[in-house]
Amino acid sequence: MTSTPVGPDPTMEAIGLAVTEGRVGDAASARRKLLGLWSAIGVTGDPLHRCTLAHYLADLHEDPAQALAWDTRALDAADAVTEHRLQNHHAGLHIAGFYPSLHLNLADNYRRLGSFDAAAEHINAAKEGAPSLPEGAYGDLLRTAIEQVAQAITLRDTTKRSSAPGPAA
Structure with a gap:
């Protein structure tokens, strides 16, 4: 996306820093920081x-299951x-663009847990929302992942996808 942030948001910045930490290899520290932020934000x-x-x-x-x-x-x-x-x-940004990724992740979790009917519901929701994805690398990445997860659901495959997001190895 070519849009720019409207203004600073310390909470979003803190989330971003923790996510970066997790992606470069310290998932445990990133989880602790995000859980601390979750406590500060609260469920409401x-x-x-x-x-x-x-x-x-x-x-x-x-x-x-945790994911x-x-x-x-x-x-x-x-x-x-x-x-x-x-x-x-x-x-x-538009909230409609969030849903394909959110449903994709739920579908992938349910698939990995062997709950294929629930996985199919969410992958179908991800497919329905895919037109809201942006053009370019990010949208292409999600569209590809949606197809990969859909195929894995069809095959009743519960193995983790090599392209799934997660902590650095």
């Missing part, structure tokens, strides 16, 4: 903060994010 705090944090925290769990819990929180929070709040954070 800013839905954008809750959605973003839960979405990224799920990626820091190898266990699909599922956080991805469910992310989807629930997304339902409370308003376009106005999102635009105040980052001009040009």
Whole structure:
């Protein structure tokens, strides 16, 4: 996306720093920092903060059941994010663009747990939302992952995808 943030948001910045830490190899520290932020935000705090944090925290769990819990929180929070709040954070973003990724992650977690009917429901929701994805590398990455997970569901394959997000090895 070519849009720029509207203004500073210390919570989103702290989330971003923790996510970066997790991606470069210190998943345990990143999880601790994100859990601390989660406690500060609270379950009724800013839905954008809750959605973003839960979405990224799920990626820091190898266990699909733990990831599922956080991805469910992310989807629930997304339902409370308003376009106005999102635009105040980052001009040009739309909440509809969040849903394909959120449903993809839920589908992948359910698939890895062997709950193929639930996985199919979420992968279908991800496919329905895919037209909201941006053109370019990010959108292409998600569209490819949606197809990979759909195929794995069809095959009843529960192995982790090599392209799945997660802590650095």
